[in-house]
Amino acid sequence: MDGVLKIFKFELHNLSRSKWVILYAVFYFIITYGLFQFESSQSRVVVSLMNTTLLFIPLVSVVFGTMYLYHSREFIELLLSQPIQRTTIFWGLYMGITIPLSLGFVLGVGIPSVAYGMNKLEDVKVLGGLLTMGVFLTSIFVAFAFLLSIRHDDKMKGLGFSILVWFFFGVLYDALILTGSFVFADYPLEKAMLFLNFLNPIDIARTFLLLQLDISALMGYTGAVFSKFFGGWMGMTTALGVLVMWTLVPLLVALRIFRSKDF
Amino acid sequence: MKSVINILLFSCFVLPLHAGEITVHPGDNLAAAITLAHAGDTILIRKGVYSGVGIVINKPLSLVGTGWPIIDGEGKGEIFTVMSDRVSFEGLEIAHAGLSYIKENAAIKVRDVRYCTIRNNRFRDNFFAIYVSNSHHSVIEDNLIFATVKRNTSTSGNGIHVWKSDSIRIVRNDITGHRDGIYFEFVREALISDNRSEDNLRYGLHFMFSDHCRYVRNTFRGNSSxxxxxxxxxxxxxxxxxxxxxxxxxxxxxxxxxxxxxxxxxxxxxxxxxxxxxxxxxxxxxxxxxxxxxxxxxxxxxxxxxxxxxxxxxxxxxxxxxxxxxxxxxxxxxxxxxxxxxxxxxxxxxxxxxxxxRLFSWITEHQPASLFLLRSFFVTVLDLAEAMIPVLxxxxxxxxxxxxxxxx
Structure with missing residues (x-):
């Protein structure tokens, strides 16, 4: 654990020096600040924030994570020559990327939101949901970055796959679902949709946030299945559990490869 | 000329006597007092609980409560049935008009009359609270109508039910927990203003075949439909x-x-x-x-x-x-x-x-299950494309x- 912390500290230092994370936080800060400046209604700000969150966090996490790992290849090799366990190195590296990125997002969005008066209980719930989902998406897509960059030694290949992963979960998956829903239009699809929803972390996050923003629409006949499931204690727990799974599965696979990899 | 003066004097002294006042205390029989009263009398009802089932009012009377007397129907049937013009109710708490699957029992039912006033009363847990049938030029004002007993739409009546009536004024009433807060059928020229109809089992306001009616400054909140x-x-x-x-x-x-x-x-x-x-x-x-x-x-x-x-x-x-x-x-x-x-x-x-x-609203009309893609990036792109060149x-x-x- 001590070793994990040491590597994590070093990473944190290294990342903050690289300025990318700072830039990332500033980017969110400016977006959030700007939205509050120019949008009249708070609900619209949250909607726009949600759109940027769902789109950018996976993209930045997976691409930045992959690039960073390729960049620090030599550093990793140096660490490996030391008497440190590979598992320790792995967790240290992972936390060293995930935590600064998450912090950048949380502070970048959180500070201006609270400053602009999102501090009533109702708002805190929405904001909390948004930030939690942001952190989850960061962890999940950094995990994907680890998996890809450890799996592929070829930089271009790894980067290409990482963009593909983002494109698949961010855009293509919903397109396939929509097409599928028209192909199988004659069948009752609500339950199937609910299940398919869990196969995409971005969709889980979106549905989770929809429940706080578009509750009126979801209370309609068709949304009833969703609001009933996600609104309940069971649904919330399941959603969070599945998100944790989405983080752990690629991460553990990556760890397995990392432990036996011949650098 | 003399006869005219005589008539004037007569009316000055005799008419006020005619419009007498009867005070009813707890323990008295309210129905009997109403039978004994003359047209135009005021019946003062003192604070207390009165049993009241099937009280028919067939002459112009004013029923005035002091200290919120409770007229309790004990769930047995209708409480007041008004069959005369110019009857008024004020300051009463009328409770527990009986549930029936055959009859529309009400706390106050007004039938085939004109110029009645129901003002500043409380209606608690009635089947129907106020039921106006084929009556005109009547006023329902400042009443508090509520039902707290858990019921469903078939065991609950309407708060204010108006059928085939003209020129009714329904102002500043507060209605909760009934089947329909306000129900109108074949009503004309009615004014419904400043009422609050909340948390009713079906509709806050339900009206049909009612032309020329005005609804102003009412609040309808949390009604299930x-x-x-x-x-x-x-x-x-x-x-x-x-x-x-x-x-x-x-x-x-x-x-x-x-x-x-x-x-x-x-x-x-x-x-x-x-x-x-x-x-x-x-x-x-x-x-x-x-x-x-x-x-x-x-x-x-x-x-x-x-x-x-x-x-x-x-x-x-x-x-x-x-x-x-x-x-x-x-x-x-x-x-x-x-x-x-x-x-x-x-x-x-x-x-x-x-x-x-939006294209997406077309999509959800045709394939409702796709609603959960709402605010997906892909859907936003589709919407944008459709907004440029509408096809569907x-x-x-x-x-x-x-x-x-x-x-x-």
Whole structure:
């Protein structure tokens, strides 16, 4: 654990020096600040924030994570020559990327939101949901970055796959679902949709946030299945559990490869 | 001349005597006192509990309570049946008119009369509270009507039920927990203003075949199906509030076959559907606020010649949705918070038309299960493409002159 912390500290230092994370936080800060400046209604700000969150966090996490790992290849090799366990190195590296990125997002969005008066209980719930989902998406897509960059030694290949992963979960998956829903239009699809929803972390996050923003629409006949499931204690727990799974599965696979990899 | 003076004197001394006062105390028989009273008398009812089942009032009387006497129907049947003109009720608490599957038992039923007043009373846990049948020029004011007993729509009656009556005034009443808060059928020229109808089991307001009625400054909140307005002409609905009507079949207002009507200055907030319009013609929907609804306005293809002017559409999941590629209604000068156009000449009117029907609302009409893709990036891209070149959504349904600023 001590070793994990040491590597994590070093990473944190290294990342903050690289300025990318700072830039990332500033980017969110400016977006959030700007939205509050120019949008009249708070609900619209949250909607726009949600759109940027769902789109950018996976993209930045997976691409930045992959690039960073390729960049620090030599550093990793140096660490490996030391008497440190590979598992320790792995967790240290992972936390060293995930935590600064998450912090950048949380502070970048959180500070201006609270400053602009999102501090009533109702708002805190929405904001909390948004930030939690942001952190989850960061962890999940950094995990994907680890998996890809450890799996592929070829930089271009790894980067290409990482963009593909983002494109698949961010855009293509919903397109396939929509097409599928028209192909199988004659069948009752609500339950199937609910299940398919869990196969995409971005969709889980979106549905989770929809429940706080578009509750009126979801209370309609068709949304009833969703609001009933996600609104309940069971649904919330399941959603969070599945998100944790989405983080752990690629991460553990990556760890397995990392432990036996011949650098 | 002398006879005229005599008559005047006579009327001065004798008529006031005639309009006597009878005081009823707890333990007295209220029904007997009413039978004994003369036309025009006032019956003062002192604080206490009175049993009251099937009390028929067949002469003009004023029933006035002091200290909120309770007239308890004990769940046995109807409490007051009014069969005379000019009867008034004031300051009474009337409770427990009996549930019946055959008769419409009410706390006060007014039948075939005119000029009755029901003012400042409390109605607690009745089957029907106030039931006006074929009666005209009557006033129902400042009453508190509530039912707290858990019931369903078949074991609960309406708060204020009006059937085949003219010129009724229903003002400042507060109705909760009944089947329909206010129910109208075949009513004409009624004024319903400043009432609050909340948390009723079915509709906050339910009216049919009632032309020339006015609804002003009422609040309808949290009723399980919202408000239903059907088969009526020349209805005016102004400055009402429709809020928190949530559920699979719940509307702010459902308009069915409403013609030549005027819906102005109302607020529709947090409803599953703000206005659901079917078969409506020649009506004006202007200066309303639609905020945070699932669907602000669902307007079916059988609606025509309606004008939707100067409304605010703010933060709704869907602004307008319809079931056809045609539209015979006019949208103009509305403020749409989802509008992304620009205003180069700075006249406060957007330079590009706004098409409020998104492709995605078409998709969810046809494949409801896809609703959960709402706000997906892919769907946003689709919507954008459709907004440029409408193929599946009604090309003519657009606001050619959207307002850039919120309309006050």
């Amino acid at each position: 919202g408000v239903a307005v059907m088969y009526s002409k020349y209805v005016e609905m102004t400055e009402n509030v429709f809020e928190n009507n949530w559920g699979p079949a719940s509307y702010g207002i459902m308009l069915k076959d409403i013609n030549d009507s005027h819906i102005r200055g109302n607020r529709f907030a947090n409803n599953t559907i703000g206005i659901f319009a079917e078969g409506c013609s020649r009506s004006m929907i202007e200066r309303n606020d639609f905020a945070d609804n699932g669907w602000a306005l669902k307007i079916m293809a059988n609606c025509d010649d309606n004008k939707i002017f100067k409304n605010n559409f703010i933060g709704n999941s869907f602004d307008v949705s319809t079931n056809s590629t045609f539209s015979y209604n006019t949208f103009e000068n509305n403020y749409w918070s989802n509008y992304t156009g620009y205003d180069l000449d700075r006249d406060g009117i957007g330079d590009v038309p706004y098409r409020p029907v 959504t009604p090309a003519k349904l657009m606001d050619a002159r959207p307002s850039m600023r919120r309309i006050l």
